[in-house]
Amino acid sequence: MTAVLDDVTAIQRRTVSLLFGTQIIGGVGVAIGIAVGALLAADLGGTGISGFAGSTAVIGGALIAIPVTRVMQASGRRPGLAIAYAAGALGAVLIVVAAVTRSLPLLFTGTFFFGGGTAANLQARYTAVDLAEPSRRGRQLSLVVWATTIGAVSGPNLAPLAGTVAAHAGLPRLSGAFVFSAVMFALGAVLILVLLRPDPLVVSRRVAAAPVVEGPRPGLRAAARVVLASPPARLGVAAVAMGHLVMVGVMTMTPVHIGESHNDADTLRVVGIVLSLHIAGMYALSPIMGILTDRLGRRPVVLTGIALLLAACAVSGTAGHDTTRLAIGLALLGTGWSATMVAGSTLLSESVPLAIRPSAQGLSDVVMGFAGATAGALSGVVVEVSGYPTLALLAAIATVPLVALALRRIGPAATAPTAGASG
Amino acid sequence: MRLTDFWARLEQAFGAGYARSVAVDQVLPQLGGRTIVQALEQGEETVQVWRAVVAAYPDRVPLRLR
Numbered sequence: 001m002t003a004v005l006d007d008v009t010a011i012q013r014r015t016v017s018l019l020f021g022t023q024i025i026g027g028v029g030v031a032i033g034i035a036v037g038a039l040l041a042a043d044l045g046g047t048g049i050s051g052f053a054g055s056t057a058v059i060g061g062a063l064i065a066i067p068v069t070r071v072m073q074a075s076g077r078r079p080g081l082a083i084a085y086a087a088g089a090l091g092a093v094l095i096v097v098a099a100v101t102r103s104l105p106l107l108f109t110g111t112f113f114f115g116g117g118t119a120a121n122l123q124a125r126y127t128a129v130d131l132a133e134p135s136r137r138g139r140q141l142s143l144v145v146w147a148t149t150i151g152a153v154s155g156p157n158l159a160p161l162a163g164t165v166a167a168h169a170g171l172p173r174l175s176g177a178f179v180f181s182a183v184m185f186a187l188g189a190v191l192i193l194v195l196l197r198p199d200p201l202v203v204s205r206r207v208a209a210a211p212v213v214e215g216p217r218p219g220l221r222a223a224a225r226v227v228l229a230s231p232p233a234r235l236g237v238a239a240v241a242m243g244h245l246v247m248v249g250v251m252t253m254t255p256v257h258i259g260e261s262h263n264d265a266d267t268l269r270v271v272g273i274v275l276s277l278h279i280a281g282m283y284a285l286s287p288i289m290g291i292l293t294d295r296l297g298r299r300p301v302v303l304t305g306i307a308l309l310l311a312a313c314a315v316s317g318t319a320g321h322d323t324t325r326l327a328i329g330l331a332l333l334g335t336g337w338s339a340t341m342v343a344g345s346t347l348l349s350e351s352v353p354l355a356i357r358p359s360a361q362g363l364s365d366v367v368m369g370f371a372g373a374t375a376g377a378l379s380g381v382v383v384e385v386s387g388y389p390t391l392a393l394l395a396a397i398a399t400v401p402l403v404a405l406a407l408r409r410i411g412p413a414a415t416a417p418t419a420g421a422s423g
Numbered sequence: 424m425r426l427t428d429f430w431a432r433l434e435q436a437f438g439a440g441y442a443r444s445v446a447v448d449q450v451l452p453q454l455g456g457r458t459i460v461q462a463l464e465q466g467e468e469t470v471q472v473w474r475a476v477v478a479a480y481p482d483r484v485p486l487r488l489r
Contacts, residue, residue: 133479135480297440297441297444298448299444299448
């Protein structure tokens with residue numbers, strides 16, 4: 001038995017190291033594309049339609065997670081992650097073709113599949129906990145989230161280089177980023193296919209000593225039933241989704257808000273600084289969230305995340321056009337997202353039986369994707385009708401159901417430590 | 424092992440608040456995909472459940488509690 005456990009530790013170490021690498025590669029692929037996608041869409045179809053590129057990528061990411069989850073549930077993480085990256089690579093290639101042929105429908109088809117890269121990067125965090133010891137799950141999950149930072153920060157800065165390379169090759173300059181993305185996603189798919197052996201999910205099923213109780217066929221619908229019936233799983237999914245909803249809603253409209261008080265050149269500079277701090281908040285501190293999740297427990301960190309999100313809404317919503325306060329607000333928004341994301345994902349993973357875990361995890365990413373897409377779409381309307389402070393207020397109010405879930409008294413009284421029954 | 428003893432040990436290992444969360448939130452493969460509370464409610468022996476906890480959290484349970 002000890003030999004088996006030693007093997008598991010070694011496999012887990014290898015898995016996390018590999019995921020660390022593929023997250024950087026995939027992170028670059030996503031970030032470089034997102035930085036340029038809206039510009040490319042604006043170039044082909046005008047500014048009015050440019051926001052659409054981001055939305056189709058988000059929806060694509062959420063919908064591609066569905067077949068990817070099915071593959072993982074049936075055959076393991078390796079084929080699932082590889083398919084997601086391959087879809088992202090296909091999308092990037094379609095976008096390059098769209099740029100050359102100046103075809104808008106092809107561009108949006110491409111951005112849809114491009115979402116596969118995001119789906120892969122998100123599912124990777126769950127792959128990191130398949131074999132993690134229960135007391136280290138938070139840390140290992142957060143490490144994979146953290147690796148994305150390196151890609152997310154370096155990606156946009158590589159865009160000019162990619163543009164130059166593309167121009168030399170006779171391709172439209174803006175398509176260069178996507179040539180780069182295609183290469184990154186393809187590399188991610190190959191690395192996963194070749195190196196993610198043995199498959200951590202398959203091993204975790206083999207290691208689970210007890211026979212897995214047979215339930216309904218474990219698709220997304222079955223996962224939804226299990227999640228709804230389990231208070232901790234419900235809290236996990238809700239924390240991830242609501243944290244994402246609040247974050248995307250407020251973040252999406254912050255550049256527009258900044259633009260109201262600055263000229264164009266200043267806007268880009270200020271947006272750059274504010275969003276950098278925001279992304280730093282989202283990712284740079286995630287290992288700390290992981291450690292806190294393991295030391296203090298999942299629920300306290302979810303509650304901390306909510307408190308940070310509320311503080312972020314208060315600071316950003318009342319900042320007016322004070323850039324420093326907006327920057328602080330957006331940094332808080334990032335850390336709040338990080339806390340709900342890390343603690344919520346960990347809680348969900350460990351509160352559902354192994355047999356249905358991949359489906360439940362996939363479900364959480366589908367829900368999260370649609371929460372983000374909804375928030376992104378509605379935020380523009382809210383700001384147009386009633387302004388940025390109202391948006392921050394509504395985002396704060398949106399956390400109320402999550403607070404209620406997180407504060408729910410846990411556990412039946414009959415088995416409480418204080419009940420004093422003997423066994 | 425008495426149930427009160429079981430809970431006392433769990434609290435010593437995880438702290439009062441977190442122990443409760445561990446018992447209610449985390450399904451353990453050693454318990455056939457059940458949580459600690461579910462296993463106890465279904466009549467599992469406390470000593471068996473405690474062994475599962477020790478196996479699942481080798482670096483959280485101090486040696487003197489094993």
